[in-house]
Amino acid sequence: MSDLQLERIILGHNPFFGVDHLSQERGNEKAKKFDDTSRIIDVLLDCSELGVRGLMMSTHPRASTLAVEIQRKPGLSGWRVYPLVPYINKYIRGANERGLVNVAMELLSQASLGQKFRMVLQGGRGLLGKDFRQAVSLLLDVELVPFRHLQLGAVFLHDTLTDLALGLGLDSVLDLFRDHVTRHFGVPAGLATKNLPLLRERLDRLGWADPLIMASFNRAGFYMNPSAELCTEAVRRPGVRFVAMNTLAGGYLKPDAAYSFLAQFPTVCSIVVGISRKDHAVETIEAIRRHMRQ
């Protein structure tokens, strides 16, 4: 795995795209506010002043527009993006309408011309069945197209896919993701999960050294499976580069309480935090800095 250092603080994309774990209503309010991409850029610039240089981004339909705006803004030139792939809602919605296989085929058809040519040579639709691994690599490339002109910090696999692979015992998919990201994009490959202790155990067994893992971690035990105790143990145990998300439990915890808790864990390399207002940015980022000196 690549040794590139991750940003200590990475902004989360959820508020920008209307995702809120505590209230869909509140999520909708944020979606309205950030409907105008320039308001997202304003938040990024505010955070830039506070020394933040990292942004987690799913391949949401608006990702391309946002990526172009980031690239254009001189004030954001030092920023690195952390894609979270794939945008899982797209697959769920598509599967509700057309079936999973058809959704995958449509996405594959969006691959660049060169790749398409390769697919035609290999028998088009037959590719999914004949060479599942190559199809997965190609889907990954398609997902990352919106970010091609930006600097990447790492690429994370969405927790739904990590956990599906974990549950189904598809260890080779996890290996494939890591190898493809590190070889083709030259950045670390991270795994997002809702099952942190189980994933650590599996990766230990597969012989992954210092894996990069992202999961919910907070003193409220919110979104932590199977229990807060076992997740805490999994973060405490050395041998992982851990990216903590949901650190404020969706706003349930105050920053000081949240980050004094996180400061006990040297394995925490980065914190993903959702910011939608400048005052909130100042309060949160200062609290992280105060409690989590490197």
Next chain:
Amino acid sequence: MTANADRVRIGLAGLGKMGLLHAATFNSLAGSEVVAAADPGPLVRSALAEMMPQVRAFADVDEMLDAGGLDAVVITTPVGLHVPVALSCVERGLPFFVEKPLAVSASQAETLVLRLRERPTTNMVGFMTRYIDAFQKGRKIVGSQCLGRLQRVTASIYVSQLFARGTGWRYERETAGGGVLLSQGSHLLDLLTWYFGAVSRVNAEVHSVYSEEVEDFAHVMLEFESGLRAWMDCSWSVRHKRTVQTTIEILGDNGSLVITDEDVRLYLDDTAGGMAAGWTILTAPDLYRGVEFDVGGPQYTREDQVFVAALAGGHAAEPDVMQALHVQRIVDAAYASADKRGAPVTIAA
């Protein structure tokens, strides 16, 4: 995964989105493992053969059932095939878990109920909203009778799913059985009957904007056997609901209770039923309980755990086919009422 004599051996019928979710879950629980799967799609089968060689792949469900070696079957086919596959399980004495809704119609569900009476076997229907923290807490609060005499219930289930003509089986009457009322509204009907008991009378209107064969909107008045009345609204063609959003609002003589997928908001005039006067607000972090393995939400894990526990005889498998039949009868009554421009339709007890 290695075969383990202590784990329930599961066969999956249908490997679409829900099939994958349940496969990953059952495979991760301590008490179960997936050993076989049937799907007519050759691409799905070849991917399965390549990626999970330990799982026997079949093109046909009956072939999978005849091959033996299963303790239970999980049915995640399109709705129209739920009952035929369940009947195949009953013939072989195999317990089954079937995704919701149970059937395309009450009469199709009845054939299964009749056969189960002759050959009882453990069965469960995947109305997972019962296993969402907030709705479990809501039912406890309703059960405490702190609200006093119940006056009125309003409920809704919405999702932003369809804004053009739908193209899959979910929008064909023959395979899906109905539109948003059966697909999403059935979750809400399961919750409401779980909270308030059986429904005796229905008035409904439905209409479509995008679908040709099924409804995109349904508005339903329900009268429970207790006399309580509820009004519910559902649609998969409303904006700004990126995930399914379910709300139940209950008014009582002593206060009000609002339950959503994320939270519970209780207001009481006076302390009652062990609940304090004033506001009691429980948000998602207050209500969250971790699960053994989570992919897609803890509610799926909990229902799958209940099914595995039921197979060991330690737990009732709920909701079961009988309870799901009542939901089908409400849906059929709503469609019949809508055909008569909202005239009341009675449901036999």
